[in-house]
Structure formats: C-alpha cells, structure tokens
Amino acid sequence: MRALLVDRSAPAGLRLGTVPDPVPAPHQALIRVTATSLNHGEVVFGLKGASEGAVLGWDAAGVVEQAAVDGSGPAVGTPVVTLMPEGAWAELRAVDTALIGRAPEGADPAGLATIPVAATSALRALHRVGPLLGRDVLVTGATGGVGRYAVQLARAAGARVVAVTGDPGANGELLRGLGAHEVIRTPKEATRPMDGVVDMVGGPLLVEAYQTLNERGTLVSVGHATEKGEDFPFGVFFGDQGRHDRSIATFFLLACTGLDRDLTWLAHQVAAGDLDPGITWRGGWDAAAEAIDALLAHKLHGKAVLTLG
Structure with a gap:
C-alpha cells in the first residue's frame, strides 16, 4: 500500500512510498483511509522521534475494508472515523474497534478526519x-x-x-x-x-x-x-x-474509555453542520510537506487535511 514515510532527507521529513498492508489483530478492523488531518503534536514531536520509514498519523476517516474477526465494531462498508497512535498516513490502517466511530453515509471525509484528536x-x-x-x-x-x-x-x-x-x-x-x-x-x-x-x-x-x-x-x-x-x-x-x-x-x-461513542456522536454533529470542523488547508498527500511547513510556521488557524484518492 502507499503511505507517507518518515524520510529525513525529504522535504518536511516525509516522502510517499510503499509498505506492506497492515495485518489487524482480532479486535481490530482494517480501514481504507480516505482523509487524514494533521496535528501540531505529531508534526512537532512525532516526526522528531520517529524512526526512518515509520508511518505516523493519529486521525483518519475512511471505510471499513475488513471487519474485526472477534465480531466487535462496524461491518464492512461502514463509513468511520478512527483514532490510533500511528498508521493514519497510509491507504490502510488497522484500528482497535474501541477507537472507531460510525459516521453517517455521505459525510465529508475531510470534515470527519478533523475529529479524533x-x-x-x-x-x-x-x-x-x-x-x-x-x-x-x-x-x-x-x-x-x-x-x-x-x-x-x-x-x-x-x-x-x-x-x-x-x-x-x-x-x-x-x-x-x-x-x-x-x-x-x-x-x-x-x-x-x-x-x-x-x-x-x-x-x-x-x-x-x-x-x-x-x-x-x-x-x-x-x-x-x-x-x-x-x-x-x-x-x-x-x-x-x-x-x-x-x-x-x-x-x-488514548487512556480514556468510551471513545467510540464520542467519535460517533461527534461525527454526526460535524456531518449535520452543527459543528464546524475548521478546515483551513486541504490538499492531496503529495502536498503533505506544504501543510506541515504551514503548521510549523503557525500560518494555519484550524485544521490541515490530506485527502487520498
């Protein structure tokens, strides 16, 4: 699968590359990512401490590609918003079902991607x-x-x-x-x-x-x-x-319990227009360096979202 990989020789320390597909644990669903949002903490602290070739990213919206084998979480084809300590900057991510919120059909993935953190x-x-x-x-x-x-x-x-x-x-x-x-x-x-x-x-x-x-x-x-x-x-x-x-x-x-319920409720509020996701930068994954540079320079007031596809 394609992913943004840590590469300190590249602009903003990231490059597009390929890595093996993740293999979900029994309590995890496999999510096909459609959008991810960037957070100040991950671009300031996460990139500094990451190993070369790592796939970072906390926030991602997408669709369930493979349901959890233990029967927990949403079914295949469900639009979702997800939170994990890594793996959002890739086409596929394995996510604990306790950290998956169900989103309404037709909701804008970019808006959903701003929710998790x-x-x-x-x-x-x-x-x-x-x-x-x-x-x-x-x-x-x-x-x-x-x-x-x-x-x-x-x-x-x-x-x-x-x-x-x-x-x-x-x-x-x-x-x-x-x-x-x-x-x-x-x-x-x-x-x-x-x-x-x-x-x-x-x-x-x-x-x-x-x-x-x-x-x-x-x-x-x-x-x-x-x-x-x-x-x-x-x-x-x-x-x-x-x-x-x-x-x-x-x-x-990530130490809080009940986040799946919070993520689901927030997804419906954003989808209904009751909450403004505050997207101030939106672009493809090949423009990640531009978004990160803007975040580090404090030029963005709101969220930067990368869309895939």
Whole structure:
C-alpha cells in the first residue's frame, strides 16, 4: 500500500512510498483511509522521534475494508472515523474497534478526519470541567483545531465562552461566529472569574489562565504550543480570597474509555453542520510537506487535511 514515510532527507521529513498492508489483530478492523488531518503534536514531536520509514498519523476517516474477526465494531462498508497512535498516513490502517466511530453515509471525509484528536480532546476536556450550563469558560489557543471545537462545544452546552487569541482584531469575527461571547488577547483581560479553562498553549499563558479561576474552578491542560514550562509565582496556590478548591487537570486521550461513542456522536454533529470542523488547508498527500511547513510556521488557524484518492 502507499503511505507517507518518515524520510529525513525529504522535504518536511516525509516522502510517499510503499509498505506492506497492515495485518489487524482480532479486535481490530482494517480501514481504507480516505482523509487524514494533521496535528501540531505529531508534526512537532512525532516526526522528531520517529524512526526512518515509520508511518505516523493519529486521525483518519475512511471505510471499513475488513471487519474485526472477534465480531466487535462496524461491518464492512461502514463509513468511520478512527483514532490510533500511528498508521493514519497510509491507504490502510488497522484500528482497535474501541477507537472507531460510525459516521453517517455521505459525510465529508475531510470534515470527519478533523475529529479524533481535536474534537474528542475538546469534548473530554469540557467533561472534566464539569456541568457547563450557566458557567464561564475560558479557551486559550482558541483558533487552533482543539480550541475551535472547544468554543463550539462549550457554547452548545450553555456556557458563557471567553476565547483567547493572539490577534483578537483578526480573529474576533471568526471566534464569535463559532460561539464565543468575548474575545481577548490574554487571560488577564478576563472581566470576571472563570469556572473552567481549557488550555492549549501552556507556559506563562497557562499560569495566567489559572489565576482567572473562580472558587472550585478547574483548568484542563490539553496542549503545549509554547513548548515552555510553567513557573507559578509564590501565593498562586493559596486557598483564600475566593481561591478555594481550584485544580489543574490533565488527561491522555488514548487512556480514556468510551471513545467510540464520542467519535460517533461527534461525527454526526460535524456531518449535520452543527459543528464546524475548521478546515483551513486541504490538499492531496503529495502536498503533505506544504501543510506541515504551514503548521510549523503557525500560518494555519484550524485544521490541515490530506485527502487520498
């Protein structure tokens, strides 16, 4: 089968080549991939640590080519959205059935391919914040793939959403269109305490965002775009003055259970137009280097999708 292979002598460290077809385990289905989306983490960290000839990729939409022999998961011919720690940048991938969501017939594979990491991370982060109806939620890195989904999902759940972006003038209209009630440059500009924060940036911005939390508020750390550590000044973790029981939470998406249900629900929301997948770059697999260069240069606000076929 054809695949994008790690090759550090090639542009962006990838080249199109061929590898043997994957052999699925009994609890896995074989998926024919039609689209895959790129994530900041896999192009920044994944490519650096991968061995030559590896096939990377977390997100893929496609169709079931071979059902799991243990009887779990969808039948042959079912359109699906899939998540695994590797193998999405290929024509075929073997996927655990617990990490497969069923998609509606006729759904755009490109939109579906944005779901596994971005939309599911946003959904799980908001679950960790807790009930959202009537709550105040701050989203940092709001124009990125996870951030855009977090804004939409928080608004749909009844939260008052404050979006943080480096350029409110350029991105304000977009973020308000996605559901943000307020768009600001930095958490310090928040006009009232937050009940929850979904942070995609890390570093000093996470420290700022934590300090916006109301009593019993939760910050969920999802992304680390700054690639910097967090230095909390003395006194930030005192519990007085309305700071009682505040917390910072992390999670690892692949350690979560019930993701097949999340993926299925999100696929139907995207297919129905209730969630905007935020595709800002779309091209064939032979243009992967162009997409990766744009991601690394922070030129894309949203998702880059590669389509096969």
